[in-house]
Amino acid sequence: MKIDAHQHFWQPARGDYDWMPKDDATLSRPYVPTDLAPQLATAGISRSILVQAAATVNETEYMLGLADATETVGAVVGWVDFEASDVAETLARLGKHPKFSGVRPMIQDIPDDDWMLRDDVQNGFRAVCDLGLTFDALGFPRHLANFLTILTRYGDMRCVLDHCMKPDIAGHSPDSFQHWADGMSAIARETGAYCKFSGLVTEASDNWTVDDLRPYAFHIFETFGPDRVMWGSDWPVVRLRAEYDRWLEAAEILTDALTADEKVCVFGGTAAEFYQIDAS
Template sequence: MTTISTIERIDAHQHYWDPARGDYGWLTPSMTALYRAFGPADLAPLRASCGVARTVVVQAAPTVEETRWLLDLARNEPSIAGVVGWVPLDDPHVATLIAELAREPKLRGVRPMLQDLPDDDWIENADTARGVEALIAHDLAFDALVFTRHAHALATFLARNPALRVVIDHGAKPPIADGGESGYTAWSQAISRFARFPHVHCKLSGLATEAEPGWDDATLAPWVAHLLASFGPQRLMWGSDWPVLNLNGDYARWHASAQRLTQALSADERAAVFGGNAAAFYRLKTGLGDPPAG
């Protein structure tokens, strides 16, 4: 029987990259805090200081080559519990590609980087049926990287694919820095809409990046409260979004803030948010080599 003491802390969303690879179109030399290689050795002391045992590494380039690179990295790195890669989800041959990549046991999902696509309605209109069927067949998840403006299109996709496990990245990137009531209202309505689908989870991540410099617990509190109210502690999972987090915070600061902002939860609920939910959602292997129930 799993007890609170045996539930390991898992960072459900972080990145490794090397700009020298040449396929990170968004990552430019002007982004001085991010424009260098980041690997497991860089994250290890930060994880240790927060008691985080393992992580889910998420793609940062829309290429199959980067996905293979991450899987190669994960193969010999025990701290990587799983990889969320990228595939051309609307390619006619995507099922064959997914089947090939799924031979790597640490591939746990895919992410099409919806926020960067020129068409906000792509996920609603693209022919992704083959890709979705392959994801379901191989028990892989789908990460949705979206803003509020994608709400209608994503909701249509969610309704169409009830058997696909989906997680909303970064709480749908709320407009925290804008501070406007209309922005909060539109975002909160989108979150509530997503949460009505029982197969959808959400990541408590990326909020610091969306805030003004100098953010504190009070800055993030209403946004975290709505995520908790919408998804509950059973469908919310903490992630660092490191090293993107370095643009407006640091690992220990965000981890401590998230701990305080969820302190009203029970011990079981906190253990779920900070590890158990990620392990179950992504079907991560435990120390015994078996996936957890759920």
């Protein structure tokens, strides 16, 4: 089974996509399952992981409704308010849906870089662990040290780092690369976290090449290993830099050195194991 471990659907008219530019020709339009279906079919991908794009519980409910009507959606990663007193009850309710896998706080958009360390959000992390849910870590390299703290504190939390933690590929200064590489190595070495092989092209320049991405991909595979790495399209955000097929082709080139079994992990097996998707 080939799995796209990270994609989105959205309807801007719902009004809760606060991060979305109002007049962006690529982003500020609806994206629904029928828009993605041709790309999945062409690539031979039978399941995808639908990930939240708005910081509301309404977004989670919206995605679960789409998942009910869309066979290719294998799991849903939603959003809940970690600061709410009833966060555990909300997660328990959502967890009754067969396709609800876990949550993703939009940490990259929170002004306080230390938000995840605050006392008033720890009940959210504890509930994710207690309920056996997944946690998608969305942030930038500046968040790596805090994510290491959280992942060490909650050692049984099933966590995946989204988009390789968004390294500055466009700038690609030696200092920024080393900071990112050291932080990713520490998490790979000291925790059981996984990593999504996604989002790299949108952190690169408009005229990116496969060689621009190669040092970052190499580091991810070297440190996490293919059994803890899963490929994702990040569609439709990826369309800011490339269409679905071009990013998939680049990812296949970047995994040329892997064995056949390792490629099976990256392009489906790892995601199936992490999100507990039945391969049959």
